Amino acid sequence: MATIYEVSKLAGVSLATVSRVINNNAPVRQATRVKVLDAMDKLGYHPNSIAQSLASSRSNSIGIVVSELNGPFFGTLLSDIEAAFRRAGKHVIIAAGHSDERLEKESIAFLKSRNCDALILHVEAVSDDYLRQLNEGGTPFVILNRFVESMSDRCVTLNNQHGGYLATQHLLRNGHRKIGYISGPMWKNDAEQRYLGHLRALAEYGIESKSSLFYEGDFHELGGVKGVAALLHADADITAIVCANDEMAAGAVTTAREQGLRLPEDLSIVGFDNVNFSHYMYPKLTTIDYPIGGMGVMAARWVLKHIYQQKLDNIQTVFEPRVIERDSVHSI
Amino acid sequence: MATIYEVSKLAGVSLATVSRVINNNAPVRQATRVKVLDAMDKLGYHPNSIAQSLASSRSNSIGIVVSELNGPFFGTLLSDIEAAFRRAGKHVIIAAGHSDERLEKESIAFLKSRNCDALILHVEAVSDDYLRQLNEGGTPFVILNRFVESMSDRCVTLNNQHGGYLATQHLLRNGHRKIGYISGPMWKNDAEQRYLGHLRALAEYGIESKSSLFYEGDFHELGGVKGVAALLHADADITAIVCANDEMAAGAVTTAREQGLRLPEDLSIVGFDNVNFSHYMYPKLTTIDYPIGGMGVMAARWVLKHIYQQKLDNIQTVFEPRVIERDSVHSI
DNA sequence: TAGTATTATGTAAGCGCTTTCATGTATAGC
DNA sequence: GCTATACATGAAAGCGCTTACATAATACTA
Numbered sequence: 001m002a003t004i005y006e007v008s009k010l011a012g013v014s015l016a017t018v019s020r021v022i023n024n025n026a027p028v029r030q031a032t033r034v035k036v037l038d039a040m041d042k043l044g045y046h047p048n049s050i051a052q053s054l055a056s057s058r059s060n061s062i063g064i065v066v067s068e069l070n071g072p073f074f075g076t077l078l079s080d081i082e083a084a085f086r087r088a089g090k091h092v093i094i095a096a097g098h099s100d101e102r103l104e105k106e107s108i109a110f111l112k113s114r115n116c117d118a119l120i121l122h123v124e125a126v127s128d129d130y131l132r133q134l135n136e137g138g139t140p141f142v143i144l145n146r147f148v149e150s151m152s153d154r155c156v157t158l159n160n161q162h163g164g165y166l167a168t169q170h171l172l173r174n175g176h177r178k179i180g181y182i183s184g185p186m187w188k189n190d191a192e193q194r195y196l197g198h199l200r201a202l203a204e205y206g207i208e209s210k211s212s213l214f215y216e217g218d219f220h221e222l223g224g225v226k227g228v229a230a231l232l233h234a235d236a237d238i239t240a241i242v243c244a245n246d247e248m249a250a251g252a253v254t255t256a257r258e259q260g261l262r263l264p265e266d267l268s269i270v271g272f273d274n275v276n277f278s279h280y281m282y283p284k285l286t287t288i289d290y291p292i293g294g295m296g297v298m299a300a301r302w303v304l305k306h307i308y309q310q311k312l313d314n315i316q317t318v319f320e321p322r323v324i325e326r327d328s329v330h331s332i
Numbered sequence: 333m334a335t336i337y338e339v340s341k342l343a344g345v346s347l348a349t350v351s352r353v354i355n356n357n358a359p360v361r362q363a364t365r366v367k368v369l370d371a372m373d374k375l376g377y378h379p380n381s382i383a384q385s386l387a388s389s390r391s392n393s394i395g396i397v398v399s400e401l402n403g404p405f406f407g408t409l410l411s412d413i414e415a416a417f418r419r420a421g422k423h424v425i426i427a428a429g430h431s432d433e434r435l436e437k438e439s440i441a442f443l444k445s446r447n448c449d450a451l452i453l454h455v456e457a458v459s460d461d462y463l464r465q466l467n468e469g470g471t472p473f474v475i476l477n478r479f480v481e482s483m484s485d486r487c488v489t490l491n492n493q494h495g496g497y498l499a500t501q502h503l504l505r506n507g508h509r510k511i512g513y514i515s516g517p518m519w520k521n522d523a524e525q526r527y528l529g530h531l532r533a534l535a536e537y538g539i540e541s542k543s544s545l546f547y548e549g550d551f552h553e554l555g556g557v558k559g560v561a562a563l564l565h566a567d568a569d570i571t572a573i574v575c576a577n578d579e580m581a582a583g584a585v586t587t588a589r590e591q592g593l594r595l596p597e598d599l600s601i602v603g604f605d606n607v608n609f610s611h612y613m614y615p616k617l618t619t620i621d622y623p624i625g626g627m628g629v630m631a632a633r634w635v636l637k638h639i640y641q642q643k644l645d646n647i648q649t650v651f652e653p654r655v656i657e658r659d660s661v662h663s664i
Numbered sequence: 665t666a667g668t669a670t671t672a673t674g675t676a677a678g679c680g681c682t683t684t685c686a687t688g689t690a691t692a693g694c
Numbered sequence: 695g696c697t698a699t700a701c702a703t704g705a706a707a708g709c710g711c712t713t714a715c716a717t718a719a720t721a722c723t724a
Contacts, residue, residue, distance in 0.1 A: 001470075003710055014674045019712060026713095027671060050385045050447050051710035054679050059382060061425075069414055070407030070608070079401035082428060091446055093393075093423050096414060114423055115382050138333075221612075250612040257614070276402070277609035280553075280582040282589070335680055346704045351682060358683095359701060383680035386709050670721070679712085689702075694695105 002043035011039035022047055053115065060090050062303055063111030063119040067099045072275040073292060074122075077144075080293035081120065084300035088308065090117075101125035112139050118303045120144060120296075124188055140307060142299045146189055156299050156317050160190045163288045163321035164197025167242045167270045170286070170323050172205050175332040176240040176268060179207075182227035182252060184219040184244045191219070194244050194272060213238070217248050224251025232259060239332060240268035246275040249285055253328070264330035274324050283327035291319050334375035343371035354379055385447065392422050394635055395443030395451040399431045404607040405624060406454075409476075412625035413452065416632035420640065422449075433457035444471050450635045452476060452628075456520055472639060474631045478521055488631045488649050492522045495620045495653035496529025499574045499602045502618070502655050504537050507664040508600060512573040514559035514580050516551040523551070526576050526604060545570070549580050556583025564591060571664060572600035578607040581617055585660070596662035606656050615659035623651050 008018045013032060020026045021036045028036075039045075053059045062085055066074045082092050093114055097104035104123045111119055119141035123131075128148050134141065135151060142154045171179050181198050184191030195214075202209055212234040217223020224243055228251070231238055243249035249271030253263060261267045263283055271278055271287035278285040298316055305312040340350045345364060352358045353368045360368075371377070385391045394417055398406045414424050425446055429436035436455045443451055451473035455463075460480050466473065467483060474486040503511050513530050516523030527546075534541055544566040549555020556575055560583070563570055575581035581603030585595060593599045595615055603610055603619035610617040630648055637644040 001710095005710075015711080016675080016713075017673060020673090023712085026673095029672060032672080046445055048386075048447065048710055049445055050382060050391060051679090052712075053382045054380075054386050054681085055710075055712040057679070057712095068407075069411035070404065072402065072404065072407075072609075075400075075402030075404075075407045078426075079428065082401055082426060086427065086442070091425050091427075091442070094410075094414060094426055095418065095423075096411065110418070110423070113378055113381055115380065253614075254612070277404075277612055280586070280609055280613055282585075282614035333680095337680075347681080348683080348705080349703060352703090355682080358703095361702060364702080380680050383709090384682075386711085387680075387682040389682095389709070666724100668721100668723075670719100672717100672719070674717075675715085677712105677714085680709105682707105682709085684707085685705090687702100687704080689700105691698105691700080693698080 001048070002045040004045075004047070006043055007036065007039045007045050010043065011035045059115040059117055061114065061116050062090055062092050062300075063108075063114065063116035064092050064094045064122075065097045065104065065107045065111065065119065066094070066122045067097055067124060069094065069096050072277060073273060073290075076276070076293045077122070077296040081296040081300050084297050084304075088304055088310070090304075090308070097123055097125070099124045105130070108134065112137070118142070118307045120299045120303065122146075140303075142302045144295060144299055153315075153317065154302060156295050156302070156315075156319070158190070158290055158295065158319050158321055160193035160321075161197040161200070163272060163290070164194035164242075164244075165201045166197070166321060166323050167194075167272060167288050168198045168201035169204075170270060170325075171240045171242065171268060171329065172201060172207075174240075174268070174329055177205075177207060178213070178235070178238050178240070180213045180215070180227075180231040180235070180238045180241040182215045182217045182224060182231070182241060182243045182248050184217060184223075184248075186216055188219075191244055198242060210235075217244070219245050219248060221247050221251035224248035224253075225255045226251075228252045228255040228259070232256075238267070240270070240329070242270045242272075244272050246271040246273045246278045246285060246287055249278070249287070249328075250281060253281060253283075253285075264328050268329040270329060278324075279326060281328075286326045286329045287324050288321045289324050290321060295319050333380070334377040336377075336379070338375055339368065339371045339377050342375065343367045391447040391449055393446065393448050394422055394424050394632075395440075395446065395448035396424050396426045396454075397429045397436065397439045397443065397451065398426070398454045399429055399456060401426065401428050404609060405605060405622075408608070408625045409454070409628040413628040413632050416629045416636075420636055420642070422636075422640070429455055429457070431456045437462070440466065444469070450474070450639045452631045452635065454478075472635075474634045476627060476631055485647075485649065486634060488627050488634070488647075488651070490522070490622055490627065490651050490653055492525035492653075493529040493532070495604060495622070496526035496574075496576075497533045498529070498653060498655050499526075499604060499620050500530045500533035501536075502602060502657075503572045503574065503600060503661065504533060504539075506572075506600070506661055508572040509537075509539060510545070510567070510570050510572070512545045512547070512559075512563040512567070512570045514547045514549045514556060514563070514573060514575045514584065516549060516555075516576045516580075518548055520551075523576055530574060542567075549576070551577050551580060553579050553583035556580035556585075557587045558583075560584045560587040560591070564588075570599070572602070572661070574602045574604075576604050578603040578605045578610045578617060578619055581610070581619070581660075582613060585613060585615075585617075596660050600661040602661060610656075611658060613660075618658045618661045619656050620653045621656050622653060627651050 095107035122144040215227040271285045274287045274289040304310040427439035454476040547559040603617045606619045606621040636642040
């Protein structure tokens with residue numbers, strides 16, 4: 001591998017000049033620039049990014065923490081973030097936090113030790129206090145899908161409450177009055193917000209919430225399976241269920257059918273997230289769109305703007321969900 | 333951020349000694365080690381990995397190229413690879429090749445410029461020649477899901493042909509004789525192999541293959557949609573279809589149902605890959621398991637063994653598919 | 665045309681670590 | 695007690711860049 005030194009010798013200029021043409025950050029006479037470029041070409045020179053990083057104390061890498069690497073939700077997120085940074089010549093280092101406090105902290109420590117210039121965090125288990133403390137720690141970061149008071153400009157969130165509201169409102173508008181709710185783990189902020197939205201929609205229609213219509217699931221298929229069983233057992237008159245995410249909706253659909261219900265005639269279901277498989281389901285799932293890709297890109301833009309000084313327009317921090325109507329809701 | 337120099341001063345030893353206790357690669361007296369460890373602790377010292385990389389010309393990063401970052405298939409792959417490396421203190425840099433020759437080459441160049449110690453490549457569009465040439469280029473790599481003669485020890489592949497064989501054999505054993513086949517793009521090696529397996533199974537049962545029973549799809553949902561339409565149009569007596577991947581199977585299922593067929597009674601379908609959503613489908617999809625996660629881990633182990641000198645058992649390079657029986661095949 | 669402002673280039677000191685080589689010190693063998 | 699051997703440590707030269715700072719070349723002004 002050729003080094004900058006060899007290039008400078010071949011071009012008959014100093015190291016500094018070569019560095020200037022590489023980084024294009026200081027005036028260089030055209031003739032000189034050409035000589036250098038030729039020399040680089042002749043030697044097949046590529047700058048050593050490690051050395052650049054050490055000298056400039058900038059690694060051009062961004063650390064991403066997500067709960068899981070697989071799963072349709074995070075796939076879309078990572079895909080769009082990677083594309084955004086790649087275009088800017090930056091690269092991403094990815095770590096999985098598995099919604100576990102220890103693992104999330106470990107991931108963050110790992111990425112910091114890797115000299116990331118910034119982090120994008122989708123973390124669920126660590127506390128707000130931890131994040132505030134991390135904020136003192138030198139490595140800047142932006143938070144996805146979570147709102148922390150003192151750093152609101154760096155939180156990119158979905159209006160989860162409105163999403164929960166929309167899901168239930170959609171059912172209400174279709175004539176349903178006895179609506180079950182399968183929630184995510186209530187210690188997760190988005191699960192709580194979605195449920196709050198559900199309650200608000202109910203209240204608007206003057207409907208009382210009953211605990212027999214609520215089931216706290218796990219955001220996984222199994223939660224949907226158990227949730228349907230529990231809800232139907234507690235109250236056989238339910239005509240619709242909102243599931244706080246699509247995976248639980250999938251479990252709910254399967255179980256409801258196994259219990260002999262026709263979908264959507266006997267039971268309407270609405271999901272949340274609009275994950276890629278939701279339209280492979282049968283009936284195709286009516287759900288709430290979560291523009292996760294766009295939110296990831298926005299997080300990336302924050303980093304590009306504030307860390308790498310790219311001039312970009314203002315950053316949108318709150319995204320709005322919307323209903324995706326498909327076939328799993330029956331009008332009564 | 334404290335540096336090794338400050339640690340050495342506080343501990344009253346030389347830089348070299350501190351380095352030795354960090355890397356644990358040379359004898360250090362216990363008392364000295366303790367002094368150094370204490371000093372590191374007191375200063376909250378963490379080695380600067382960039383500086384380590386520059387000095388040791390080892391970046392401890394592994395580049396991964398996959399076709400897409402989203403999609404269930406690659407999600408599983410990435411997840412397992414990341415976990416395997418993370419355990420070893422290495423990190424992965426991920427790039428998407430999008431099954432496009434230019435983008436794949438660009439991704440590889442990008443990762444090389446990032447000083448990756450090794451690459452794991454799931455590339456489809458670049459030629460074998462290109463890979464052979466890349467092989468001269470200094471950065472070692474292992475290839476996933478593709479066999480290149482001269483580097484067979486570094487190709488981790490699925491026995492795709494056997495998979496295709498199993499899919500069709502399963503149908504045959506269930507009494508089907510008129511079997512449609514929706515293939516992936518035939519320029520992709522795995523698509524071709526799977527089809528060859530299909531043919532072999534047919535031959536074993538003395539059944540002739542007819543071109544009206546073959547449709548070349550795109551490995552995406554749309555391919556399944558169009559494939560079913562085409563196949564049913566050409567030959568209404570078909571009782572079963574094998575789809576060369578699960579996404580096409582999803583499209584096929586939807587379309588078949590829209591055409592008024594009952595599944596699986598009127599039409600049996602088998603997929604390929606056993607992607608996570610295949611059991612969310614209705615009917616739950618019978619498919620061929622592709623142990624992609626295990627294969628990714630094996631690729632990671634190759635790197636750990638050959639690049640980082642970890643002593644690991646031998647590396648398995650060929651994986652076997654197997655039938656996952658669910659509900660989409662009807663016995664006649 | 666001298667004097668000043670601007671632009672272009674070079675010099676050299678790091679960035680924070682690893683690693684070779686040399687040196688020093690303890691242990692064993694006789 | 696003296697040499698041979700292994701073990702422990704230190705000094706210093708990089709790894710391949712960036713970036714003050716200094717200096718040289720050129721352009722502009724009056």
